[in-house]
Amino acid sequence: GAGVSQSPSNKVTEKGKDVELRCDPISGHTALYWYRQSLGQGLEFLIYFQGNSAPDKSGLPSDRFSAERTGGSVSTLTIQRTQQEDSAVYLCASSSRDRGNYEQYFGPGTRLTVT
Amino acid sequence: AQSVTQLGSHVSVSEGALVLLRCNYSSSVPPYLFWYVQYPNQGLQLLLKYTSAATLVKGINGFEAEFKKSETSFHLTKPSAHMSDAAEYFCAVSDAYSGGYQKVTFGIGTKLQVIP
Numbered sequence: 497g498a499g500v501s502q503s504p505s506n507k508v509t510e511k512g513k514d515v516e517l518r519c520d521p522i523s524g525h526t527a528l529y530w531y532r533q534s535l536g537q538g539l540e541f542l543i544y545f546q547g548n549s550a551p552d553k554s555g556l557p558s559d560r561f562s563a564e565r566t567g568g569s570v571s572t573l574t575i576q577r578t579q580q581e582d583s584a585v586y587l588c589a590s591s592s593r594d595r596g597n598y599e600q601y602f603g604p605g606t607r608l609t610v611t
Numbered sequence: 612a613q614s615v616t617q618l619g620s621h622v623s624v625s626e627g628a629l630v631l632l633r634c635n636y637s638s639s640v641p642p643y644l645f646w647y648v649q650y651p652n653q654g655l656q657l658l659l660k661y662t663s664a665a666t667l668v669k670g671i672n673g674f675e676a677e678f679k680k681s682e683t684s685f686h687l688t689k690p691s692a693h694m695s696d697a698a699e700y701f702c703a704v705s706d707a708y709s710g711g712y713q714k715v716t717f718g719i720g721t722k723l724q725v726i727p
Contacts (some may be wrong), residue, residue, distance in 0.1 A: 500654070531717075536620070538719035539655075539701065552714070587654060600715065602647075602654030 498522070500603035502588050508609045509578055517573040517606045521590030528571050529600060530563055533585040542586075545571060578610045613638045613704045617718035625726050630674075630689040632721050634702030637683065643705040644685045645715070646676055650698045658700070661685060672696070697725045 501520045509515050521528050530542040541555040545565040556562070560578075565571040575582055585607050589600040618633040636642055643662050647655040659670025666678040672695075676687045685702060702718040 529715075536719065539717035541714065541716070544714065589655075599645075599657050599660065600655075602656070604652070604654045 500588055500590055500601050502586075502603040502606050504606060505604065506607045506609075508611060511580060511610055512577055514574065514576045515578055515608065517575075517586050517608070519571045519573070519588030519590075519603060521569065521571070521588070522601055523569075525590035525592050525601070526568065527591045528565055529589045529591075530571070530573050531587045531589065532557075533587055533605070534583075539587065542573070575608075578608075580610045583608055583610045613642065613706050613716050615702050615704050615716055615718040617702050617721050619721055620719060621722045621724065623724040623726055624692045626694055627691050630687070630692045630696065630723065632687040632700050632702075632723065634676075634685045634687065634718060635683050636685060636702070636704045638704055638706060640706055644676075644678060645703040645705070646670065646674070646685075646687050647701045647703060647717075648672075648698050649701065649720075655701060658687070692723075692725045694725050694727065697723055699723070 500522055503518045526547045528545045531539045532542055533539050543556055543563045544552040560576045563573045585605040587605045588603045591600045614637045616635045624630055645660045646658040648658050649655045658674050659668045659676055661668050661678045669675045674689045676685050678685050699720045699722045701720045703715045705715045
């Protein structure tokens, strides 16, 4: 079946502009994660959604970052007033909450460049 | 709190040589451990996982890893490197008791270069 998809694949924006990044998880996966991958920094957890529960926003680096998940499926990560340090690859992952299944399935990522 | 340390951000091996990528973890509860691989311009793909069953775990593409509790290690190995193994490898740990939600902490990654 279809995997996790993300759009756009690349985004170049000017400092101070807002951007929206989209993630379509695997159908039926109730859990959705956003990560940021910066050069030499590994993967940084940003936010987690699980069904109708309140999201875990503990990884969001500042109040310029927000995310929503509509209808328990598609998610949008919004970065307001972008800064150059926001340049990174933003990865989305989804997983099933079935007991014993611990694999996260990753999308190809959105490469964000802030000029 | 859980954490992962990957020793060596870059590793080079000759084609046909042994691949050894090191990972040490810290966890306050019995951990779930993972190795993911990332090829250029792609997302991460699961190589293998340890979930408290056999301590020697076999994954895809001939990779395997051994969970050693006494050493808090989960090193990734492959007997003979192939050119197609060139990629970035991430070790990850999960505290499986976080309310049913799997918060995964990733290492910084190790880039594997295979020299012909």
